[in-house]
Amino acid sequence: MRPLSARELLDVWEVGAAQALAQRALLLLAAANPDRSDAALARLSLGQRDRQLAILREWLFGPQLISVAGCPNCGERLQLTLSSQELYPATGEMPEAIALRIDDYDIRYRLPDSTDLLALTQANTIADSRDVLLQRCLLNVSCAEQAQPIETLPAQLIEAVVAHMAQADPQADVQLDLVCPACHHHWLAAFDVMAFFWKEIDDWAHRILNEIHVIASAYGWSEAAILALSPARRQLYLDLIEA
Numbered sequence: 001m002r003p004l005s006a007r008e009l010l011d012v013w014e015v016g017a018a019q020a021l022a023q024r025a026l027l028l029l030a031a032a033n034p035d036r037s038d039a040a041l042a043r044l045s046l047g048q049r050d051r052q053l054a055i056l057r058e059w060l061f062g063p064q065l066i067s068v069a070g071c072p073n074c075g076e077r078l079q080l081t082l083s084s085q086e087l088y089p090a091t092g093e094m095p096e097a098i099a100l101r102i103d104d105y106d107i108r109y110r111l112p113d114s115t116d117l118l119a120l121t122q123a124n125t126i127a128d129s130r131d132v133l134l135q136r137c138l139l140n141v142s143c144a145e146q147a148q149p150i151e152t153l154p155a156q157l158i159e160a161v162v163a164h165m166a167q168a169d170p171q172a173d174v175q176l177d178l179v180c181p182a183c184h185h186h187w188l189a190a191f192d193v194m195a196f197f198w199k200e201i202d203d204w205a206h207r208i209l210n211e212i213h214v215i216a217s218a219y220g221w222s223e224a225a226i227l228a229l230s231p232a233r234r235q236l237y238l239d240l241i242e243a
Ligand SMILES: [Zn+2]
Pocket: 071, 072, 073, 074, 075, 076, 180, 181, 182, 183, 184, 185
């Protein structure tokens, strides 16, 4: 993976604007990984995907993620300063399939990836989403060497498999452990790096297009020429124009 130039990021932003978040994630990864196929990138587990996005984001916007959360008990606004390295530490390679035995059941599953997220956009409810995910990710389940259809599995077994999946790919569902400074309420809040990253990209794109407009209006330079300037030089020209 390599960092994206301003030109490349703006292209991804433009194409991704009309797409779902799962597709935007794949656009970013494809632009940053020209040596990897789209299919291979779509097959990264969601935890691996999010770690890659966190690294790419750090190269563009720095190691800190500044976010806000509202206390669900008293409504106090918390300013959060998060570190992408702490949220997404390095992990080893993920296996293609994971085998486990629970009670008398032998189970093989694979970790959810971007192809599953794209399939889920058709599901109507959370319960539907879960069924779709299980149908796609449970590769086989057998009991006493008899294959077991997923619909017949006990609810407890499904719960245990879902919990195992979450543990096997913890970066797919990062939870922030928060305490309210006003009322001391304690809660867990999900952190979605892709949603966070896209908001930053969207803000950046609007800012940079505005800067291009100001500089092009003053000097008549092309969009490509202004985008190719380093942020420091661009700012210097903006300061001169405003002076
Ligand atoms: Zn509170």
